[in-house]
Amino acid sequence: MSPIETAETAPEPASKIELPAHVGGGGEIPTFDVTLRVRRYNPEYSEESTWEDFSMTMYGTDRVLDALHKVKWEQDGSLSFRRSCAHGVCGSDAMRINGRNRLACKTLLKDLDTSKPITVEPIKGLPVEKDLIVDMEPFFQSFREVMPFLVNRGHEPAKERLQSAEQRERFDDTTKCILCAACTSSCPVFWTDGQYFGPAAIVNAHRFIFDSRDDAGDMRLEILNDKEGVWRCRTTFNCTEACPRGIQVTQAIAEVKQAILARQV
């Protein structure tokens, strides 16, 4: 870390300060009407998928997930979608909102155009099971294939392995992945070729390839040098735009490509 202030060196904050008049948000929370246009599908009853509209009044701090809950809890209990943490860390509720992959719990309604219906669909490229729920197994299969775990062949020290702050920083960005599949299911190559590893698997390979403690980088590069590996990437940046964690996905893929080339030189 750079020599910035720490809790130990920073001066003690003042016991009392003057607060500006309208500090910390505040004010009345505005309400507005929205219509969700949801892609419905339940093969128990029909092989056809249909659009269904739901209208409701929501608050300025509400997210798309709150609107989906309002439908499920007050209008139609059969509407099915995955969710858990509801603040963007568990990765359960990636879906296609107004044509873009996002987490429903991180997308505020007020940031969307609520004058028109908000479309909500399952993420693309994975088999739909029911409404917004897709089969995640192919996605996790690709993840498992890139050896997403630390391999260390060296002598095991009694204490922790040393790693400099700079070495740690090298792969920081790709440690943020929550396996939500927003990136992979935004990738046009993945839509047309389900065999492609996809951005998320490559991100997780990157996380270990550039970890100074890891000894299996060559094996992962070999895996990703496959015809369904990194070379399928067409650098369309959909994945980077879709990532709810702000990971520079396309850059990570480019770094893996470079590592493969450098190794072959």
Add this chain to the structure above:
Amino acid sequence: MQVHKYDVIIVGAGGAGMRAAIEAGQNAHTAVLTKLYPTRSHTGAAQGGMCAALANVEEDNWEWHTFDTVKGGDYLVDQDAAEVMAKEAIDAVIDLEKMGLPFNRTPEGRIDQRRFGGHTRDHGKAPVRRSCYAADRTGHMILQTLYQNCVKHNVEFYNEYYVLDLLTVEEDATREDGTPYKQKRIAGVVSYDLATGELHVFQAKSVILATGGAGKVFKTTSNAHTLTGDGMGIAFRKGIPLEDMEFFQFHPTGLAGLGILLSEAARGEGAILRNSEGERFMERYAPTIKDLAPRDIVARSMANEVREGRGCGPNKDYVLLDLTHLEPAHIDAKLPDITEFARTYLGVEPYTEPVPVFPTAHYAMGGVPTNISAEVLQDNDTIIPGLYAAGEVACVSVHGSNRLGTNSLLDINVFGKRAGMAAAIYAKTAEFVELPESPEASTVALLDHVRTSDGGEKVALIRKDLQDTMDANMQVFRTAESIDRVLADIATFEERYSRITVQDKGKRFNLDLLEAVELGFLLELAKVMTVAALHRQESRGGHYREDFPDRDDENFMKHSMAYKDAAVSVESSAEHIAGIRLETKPVVVTRYQPMVRKY
């Protein structure tokens, strides 16, 4: 219905479940049943760190950590368990590092450490840097690292399998003193496959409960929607007691109105709390360690500021977390995620504006009672062979009446590992317990009732009413009157619950049905919490009774043990609540006698 057979079944794939799976999976035929995909569990939401006396950045030792844990828990901690946890913390952190966890580093390349509430040098002299961390996403890193290692060791997962029943049998047995008793034994579990709606029975020699907490009994909570206390609920229904359920932690800094957690690490890195007058009010409540006092004290201080009219905002109902005196570069390096939460959800820029915060229901200190080997107890002393519990579902009790920050990530690693090892060792020599006749019968009956009941009551509305009354009456301040209000409300909710209608009648991914089942657990657990709170006529840690504001060691320095017992009637119950029998269990005291708890 399918029947599967494993040596070890682990219920839950959060930190405790996967840590157990890494041990058990390498030594016994093991499967993990989880109602979510493995990396979706709420361990991933933990932010600040995991304490261990590594002494990488300043002098520290595990004995100080033990003391802080005991004092932090207001002396209701079982001191043998706290000692195990503080000692094994060091290896637990090193284990994670070796598994690949990317901890932040010191300039020398060692694991970096920072301050956290209630963790002190030399028995309370000053805050100590004990928390090992990975930015403000330590829980995320732990969850990912454990899952990565489960992949490495080919651990078998059954994803989106909801465990709805424990299969237990009772045998006649005799104690050493000759008295007869019923010995429970574990035979397996019954689970519901979300994708198909089919039931699966898993016969197992060992079962580990690692299902996490029950924060959804409250409205304002940092907990995930899925934290509905299923593991505690199924154990309780099988006659297994629940320990210390009156103790629920309210984390001081939830985003106001939303409950989303802002880590204590913010205060560890120098952020402070202010009221509407701009005053750093913690100086008045905890003069020595101020904003880094334990959570129960900070949460109560905040609620008191609001109550006395010094809250902020249009309704004067929150206080402010002030980071504006910290360098933006420091904030970005150490607290990137939580500052993004403030921007995303409240539209507040923490570099320049203080963030509205208020206490949020965070952690159940109580749970299924275990000993230090993670074996589940059926009463004060008798273990249930083959049944284990670890993490928030369990009460070992290392947290007593108030958990210190970071000690939950530690708990899941230390006792998850212990549970996994013990379960595998037990399975090596134990025989399968024969399954009861029609093992799935009670689960079928439960689901049939929920599916066919047609009284028109909405699950979501009952749940909201439960959460509202719990927030209003069972939060940081409690009185006999407020507790009685909850009990009266719960009686009406139980009646309404018998008349629910579930709209989704299908088999595939029927989450509507499962939300109804989960509400049954929430109602049952809320009632246990509330009855136990009524019984405890003292204030200790997270449980504050305004009508009994002092700690009363003479009458109440003991654990509460709540049993589901149909023989208890309104007349025979001291709390006038039918169906729940309250007993107590002694606290294990080794080296620390209770003292006045000041910071």
